[in-house]
Amino acid sequence: MNAIKFGLLYALTAASLLSIVAASQPVSDSTRVYASLPSRIEINVPTQHEDLQLQNCSPARQISVTGSVEVKSNLIWNLDVAGSTPSGRMHGTGDHELHNSMTLVAQNPSGGPVVVPGTESSSPAVALLSNIAPGDYSGSSAIGLIFGQLFEWDDYADDGYQLTVALTAGPA
């Protein structure tokens, strides 16, 4: 009789232990996640560089002024430039224009110099920077620009010359 009781007790204990061990096993599950990343390009001229002033203009002198542009892209991209006048030269208030075109140089990364083309040029836009990969900047997209203008003796003294340079970033 005792042997039967002992056997039953042993079986129950063993079953309990087995069930506890089996149920204590970790449970895992997983899920898949998708995302679509669209192509995107942003360009921005900082406010302080929207209006640039060429200082100390004088005949036979090359005058430069520093500006910048910020480009962000997840594609390989180009940076094109174009001037707002038909010739691409600075235009005066008195219907005069300078004899030399403005030049543009990019500092970081280096690009140019390019002669700023006009709106009536056969190629109104010129690539200042070409085939820039998204990772080329290591997160920084600020590009230093140097606008250069040569004044000659035959340029008419005017109250003021101006030119708007359009900077366009697009897929390469």
Added chain:
Amino acid sequence: MRIGRWRILSHLARLLLVVSLGGSITALSVSDSAHLQAVYPSKLELVLPHEGDLQMLGASSGNDAKASILITVRSNVDWLLRVKGYHGGRMQKVTDSGVLLKNQMRVQYTGASPSRDVVLTNSYKNYRRGPPGEYLMPTDFKQRFAWVDQPTNYTTRISFKVSPD
């Protein structure tokens, strides 16, 4: 006459004996018991939504994209929920397994007292733990897209594991 008295005394003695015996029988209590036994094993359950693959919304360079799910854990023991990703916790291009996003995916509990982000890696990391009970855990998957990441479709798998704590 003497016999008559003896018989009377004998009956009286029997009566006293019966009464005394009867009294002692009613005073005895009897008892017995039944032994009950139940086996209540520990049990863990983990439920993730399986209505299809999760689509992250708001993917854009320089921004976070997000997908939200509700995770259910049921346990009758103290439990620990862990989470891991693959490819170092980075999403990979769907059509080219070699291209990975720059940033790792993060997971955040967004219920009461939201937790800090857990950055996914190849190894399980602790996500949530608690005492026995049923828990519904609103959870966000967050993915930062960098400007250097290629514009294309990305995917990853995220695994959860719940175990006794």
